[in-house]
Amino acid sequence: MTGAHAQTRSVLVIGDGIVGLAAAIALRRALPGAAVTLVQLPADRGGWIDRLGAATPVIHKFHRQIGLDPRLFARRAKAEPVHLRRYVAADGTAVREAATTAIPFVEGVALHQIWLRHRAETTDATPDFAAMLLALRDARGDEGGFGARFDAAAYAALLGDMAATLNIVRRDAAGIRVETGGKAIQGIVTPAGETLTADLYIDAAGPRSRLLSALGVGWLDWSPSLPALTLAVAPGGAGAIGEEVLTTASDALHWQTRPWSATIAAGGDAPGRLVQSWQGNAVAIGEAAVRAPVADGSLLGNALEDILRVIALLPRPDGQGRDTREYVRRTAIAQDALGNWSSLCLAPDGAARSDSLIAMLTAFDARGRIAAAELDPIAPGQWLARLMALRPPPRRIDPTALALSEDIVRTTIARAAPQ
Amino acid sequence: MNAPAPVRVVILGGGTAGWMTAAALAKLLPGQADIQLIESEEIGIVGVGEATLPHLREFIRRLGLDEMEFMRTTRATFKLGIDFVDFGAIGERYIHPFGAYGTDIAGVGFHHYWLRMQAAGQVPPICDFSLPIVAARGKRFAPVPEGGDLLDSSYSYAYQFDATRMAPMLRRFAEAHGTRRTEGKVVAVERDAASGDVARLRTDRGDVIEGDLFIDCSGFRALLIGETLQSPWEDWSEWLPCDRAAALPCAAPDGPIEPYTRATAMPAGWRWRIPLQHRVGNGYVFSSNHVSEDEACAAILGAVEGEPLADPRVLRFRAGRRTKSWDRNVVAIGLASGFLEPLESTSIHLVQQAVTRLVELFPQRRIDACDRDSFNALVDREYDRIRDFLILHYHATRRDDSDFWNHVRTMALPPELERKMALWKDSGRVELYTEGLFLEASWVAVYLGQGVMPRGYDQRADIPPQNRIAQSLADLDGAIRSRVAAWPDHAEYLRQAGAWEAA
Numbered sequence: 001m002t003g004a005h006a007q008t009r010s011v012l013v014i015g016d017g018i019v020g021l022a023a024a025i026a027l028r029r030a031l032p033g034a035a036v037t038l039v040q041l042p043a044d045r046g047g048w049i050d051r052l053g054a055a056t057p058v059i060h061k062f063h064r065q066i067g068l069d070p071r072l073f074a075r076r077a078k079a080e081p082v083h084l085r086r087y088v089a090a091d092g093t094a095v096r097e098a099a100t101t102a103i104p105f106v107e108g109v110a111l112h113q114i115w116l117r118h119r120a121e122t123t124d125a126t127p128d129f130a131a132m133l134l135a136l137r138d139a140r141g142d143e144g145g146f147g148a149r150f151d152a153a154a155y156a157a158l159l160g161d162m163a164a165t166l167n168i169v170r171r172d173a174a175g176i177r178v179e180t181g182g183k184a185i186q187g188i189v190t191p192a193g194e195t196l197t198a199d200l201y202i203d204a205a206g207p208r209s210r211l212l213s214a215l216g217v218g219w220l221d222w223s224p225s226l227p228a229l230t231l232a233v234a235p236g237g238a239g240a241i242g243e244e245v246l247t248t249a250s251d252a253l254h255w256q257t258r259p260w261s262a263t264i265a266a267g268g269d270a271p272g273r274l275v276q277s278w279q280g281n282a283v284a285i286g287e288a289a290v291r292a293p294v295a296d297g298s299l300l301g302n303a304l305e306d307i308l309r310v311i312a313l314l315p316r317p318d319g320q321g322r323d324t325r326e327y328v329r330r331t332a333i334a335q336d337a338l339g340n341w342s343s344l345c346l347a348p349d350g351a352a353r354s355d356s357l358i359a360m361l362t363a364f365d366a367r368g369r370i371a372a373a374e375l376d377p378i379a380p381g382q383w384l385a386r387l388m389a390l391r392p393p394p395r396r397i398d399p400t401a402l403a404l405s406e407d408i409v410r411t412t413i414a415r416a417a418p419q
Numbered sequence: 420m421n422a423p424a425p426v427r428v429v430i431l432g433g434g435t436a437g438w439m440t441a442a443a444l445a446k447l448l449p450g451q452a453d454i455q456l457i458e459s460e461e462i463g464i465v466g467v468g469e470a471t472l473p474h475l476r477e478f479i480r481r482l483g484l485d486e487m488e489f490m491r492t493t494r495a496t497f498k499l500g501i502d503f504v505d506f507g508a509i510g511e512r513y514i515h516p517f518g519a520y521g522t523d524i525a526g527v528g529f530h531h532y533w534l535r536m537q538a539a540g541q542v543p544p545i546c547d548f549s550l551p552i553v554a555a556r557g558k559r560f561a562p563v564p565e566g567g568d569l570l571d572s573s574y575s576y577a578y579q580f581d582a583t584r585m586a587p588m589l590r591r592f593a594e595a596h597g598t599r600r601t602e603g604k605v606v607a608v609e610r611d612a613a614s615g616d617v618a619r620l621r622t623d624r625g626d627v628i629e630g631d632l633f634i635d636c637s638g639f640r641a642l643l644i645g646e647t648l649q650s651p652w653e654d655w656s657e658w659l660p661c662d663r664a665a666a667l668p669c670a671a672p673d674g675p676i677e678p679y680t681r682a683t684a685m686p687a688g689w690r691w692r693i694p695l696q697h698r699v700g701n702g703y704v705f706s707s708n709h710v711s712e713d714e715a716c717a718a719i720l721g722a723v724e725g726e727p728l729a730d731p732r733v734l735r736f737r738a739g740r741r742t743k744s745w746d747r748n749v750v751a752i753g754l755a756s757g758f759l760e761p762l763e764s765t766s767i768h769l770v771q772q773a774v775t776r777l778v779e780l781f782p783q784r785r786i787d788a789c790d791r792d793s794f795n796a797l798v799d800r801e802y803d804r805i806r807d808f809l810i811l812h813y814h815a816t817r818r819d820d821s822d823f824w825n826h827v828r829t830m831a832l833p834p835e836l837e838r839k840m841a842l843w844k845d846s847g848r849v850e851l852y853t854e855g856l857f858l859e860a861s862w863v864a865v866y867l868g869q870g871v872m873p874r875g876y877d878q879r880a881d882i883p884p885q886n887r888i889a890q891s892l893a894d895l896d897g898a899i900r901s902r903v904a905a906w907p908d909h910a911e912y913l914r915q916a917g918a919w920e921a922a
Contacts, residue, residue, distance in 0.1 A: 007878045007881070008878065030879055031878070031879070031882075032882060033882075065526070108447065108481060311879075312526075313848065314877075314878060314879075315846075316845075316846070316875065321845055321846060322838075322841045322842040322845040322846065323842065323845065323846050323848060325838070325842070326842055326848065326850060326851070329850075330851060359789075362789055363789055363793065366787055366789055366790075367787075367790075369779070369780075371793055371796075371797075374852055374853055374854050375851065375852070375853060396423075396783065398781075399426075399448055399451040399452075399781040399783075400447060400448065400451075400778060400779075400781070402423070402450070402451055403447065403448045403449050403450055403451045
């Protein structure tokens with residue numbers, strides 16, 4: 001039994017953007033005995049997370065874990081909840097998607113299947129599926145919706161204040177040089193010639209990441225299935241409380257929330273991910289590990305999940321632990337899901353798709369069913385709600401829905417329909 | 420939209436698997452499935468799986484059956500876990516509970532704190548921190564209360580029942596829901612010349628039964644999936660060498676009834692002991708390479724505690740599964756699709772899983788390959804994960820008293836299990852998955868119960884001061900004891916709840 005002698009006593013976090021700050025704070029909280037040092041790099045405009053104030057509901061869980069008051073987050077970062085998205089096509093047609101983590105079941109049958117049957121059989125108007133989910137949301141209570149939209153710079157400042165309160169040591173560096181030996185990092189050398197060392201190195205430097213590549217870890221290029229896109233964010237958005245709008249124009253996607261508006265257009269870095277995000281004593285998180293264009297909060301959501309996973313699986317500092325392999329396995333599943341999620345929303349028609357996304361779309365198109373990958377951070381209900389919004393209706397209605405009595409179908413729709 | 424024509428479903432075999440399938444399809448797909456079941460009174464049923472898992476309650480609930488009526492009919496008792504005796508080493512025992520040990524503290528699993536305290540010296544066995552284990556040992560039982568606290572929701576329960584009484588009960592239910600039953604033995608299976616699909620079955624009584632979808636519940640014979648379609652079989656006997664069972668029912672002793680199944684390791688396998696209302700089921704699962712059938716029958720006769728009610732009956736099987744449980748228009752459910760020894764009471768569960776998946780992926784008359792592939796992937800994953808979990812029970816041993824135990828202790832493992840064990844031994848962590856039968860708590864139970872101690876634990880378990888953890892453990896121990904002390908005796912509760920069949 002080791003317990004004590006295999007502990008991680010010091011952590012060096014590279015990069016002081018939102019992800020680096022969040023990682024330093026979370027590690028400081030989880031390992032009160034360990035020294036946590038944050039290396040501040042010059043500002044970088046290549047990454048999305050530090051400019052796109054958007055996160056999935058995991059941010060609330062993360063804040064609970066680090067002890068950040070939700071009211072303080074709302075006030076300081078001007079955070080707003082979102083639970084409804086409107087997609088407006090170039091021709092002006094619009095569809096809606098409501099947030100849900102799980103599609104409710106009635107008599108053992110998924111609500112969207114009952115909705116599909118009602119729509120196919122009844123001449124009466126069937127209410128919008130998103131409206132039905134919203135009506136149920138009102139009845140069941142908020143599950144976190146699509147997460148939060150906020151001012152990214154203000155959020156970084158809030159985390160910075162928190163890091164200072166927690167006595168996280170900050171070191172400035174105009175750039176860094178990585179010293180390696182074997183399959184591990186020996187130290188980080190600053191331009192001043194100072195060598196910083198730690199038991200564990202966390203690369204949160206975004207697209208400028210270099211720790212894992214210095215250890216010889218390769219990069220999987222997702223160019224065949226995902227476009228390279230750039231992001232521009234302007235403060236001061238507009239719209240109704242709890243809603244956001246995505247408008248497709250000929251050459252760009254405009255995304256409007258209350259705290260800001262963003263434009264996503266061609267250009268930028270090629271998307272992809274590290275072959276493995278943990279090697280020896282170094283782990284890459286957030287955009288240092290995976291880059292994919294998204295039009296929701298899943299990029300930061302994924303980075304926060306990375307941090308929680310690092311803490312849950314913290315391997316032995318000698319890098320010999322089997323936990324590393326488990327971390328790499330779980331992370332790769334999450335990253336590939338992020339790639340598929342991104343591809344579903346932003347890949348142009350005709351782009352190549354991963355086998356897992358093809359299988360998912362095939363199953364949905366056939367009968368409105370999906371088999372999400374195990375440990376996929378995107379819940380089956382989220383996939384289904386988005387597929388119901390963005391794809392044509394499935395070709396056939398599930399037999400379990402057809403087996404229900406007409407009475408149950410009618411009352412279910414009536415009960416779930418908005419009043 | 421025109422409603423699609425009902426799919427003509429033909430179920431071959433009326434054992435536990437056949438009638439479970441018929442009952443579920445009839446109840447959940449009325450109008451969508453037109454169900455016919457062929458069985459012969461001359462063919463006996465294996466009726467394996469007297470012990471079950473908590474998931475069966477969901478099956479009973481979805482069918483809308485009355486739980487107490489089900490228990491009276493099948494002479495059932497409640498079950499809180501499995502007592503494993505002599506597995507890690509002779510003289511050692513532990514209960515694999517339907518529930519957890521303790522509760523997580525600050526997001527860190529309870530067993531990490533227990534490991535820390537264990538490394539520091541004196542700490543009671545981890546079993547003491549599980550409500551279902553303490554209750555099982557006291558032979559007490561209470562149903563899971565609605566809206567209970569953390570401790571109340573820390574366990575679940577299943578049944579131990581007479582499987583030969585379940586099929587007739589489900590038959591009545593399925594027939595009342597429109598299933599047609601045909602008596603007869605299948606003498607010919609005819610296939611469509613163009614597609615190769617099974618088209619119709621002919622019986623010895625001259626009946627010809629056509630169908631769109633055929634469910635092979637013919638047991639080990641696997642008449643459709645095996646004999647007809649020759650769907651390949653993946654053999655797992657290198658890891659699970661037991662290939663026989665000598666079953667022997669005994670009279671129920673007087674006195675309290677254990678709310679748990681017992682599995683006792685034997686020189687060439689293990690034996691089960693399952694207490695029902697009216698008798699006790701026993702059986703020696705053994706490897707015929709290591710002991711003869713006669714020796715095994717003598718061993719089980721010598722080991723049982725009560726008056727034998729029959730001669731030992733030997734069943735033959737092999738561990739493994741079809742590489743495709745759903746092939747063409749034939750879906751194999753039950754023993755026709757695969758077999759895993761009942762060490763963790765998984766036989767009926769595997770039937771239930773397959774039936775549930777079939778309902779979820781129920782096809783139209785023309786079968787979509789996508790549905791079939793999904794079904795097979797789900798069934799495979801279920802089997803593979805249970806397989807690894809069962810192998811662990813054999814491999815994680817210090818026994819060196821027989822060729823059998825020497826073999827399983829030293830054999831090469833499937834790579835997936837090798838990986839899982841390496842992770843545990845390193846850091847006390849369990850490979851995370853969310854699908855499948857046995858999740859973290861079950862793996863922890865078997866690892867620790869059979870003496871596989873990890874080299875490390877989560878370093879966050881070192882954060883709270885030792886006396887605070889000691890206090891938490893003492894509080895938990897006290898809470899569990901006082902909760903269980905208020906529970907009724909198991910046999911008494913069976914009567915009180917109306918589960919007892921006055922014989």
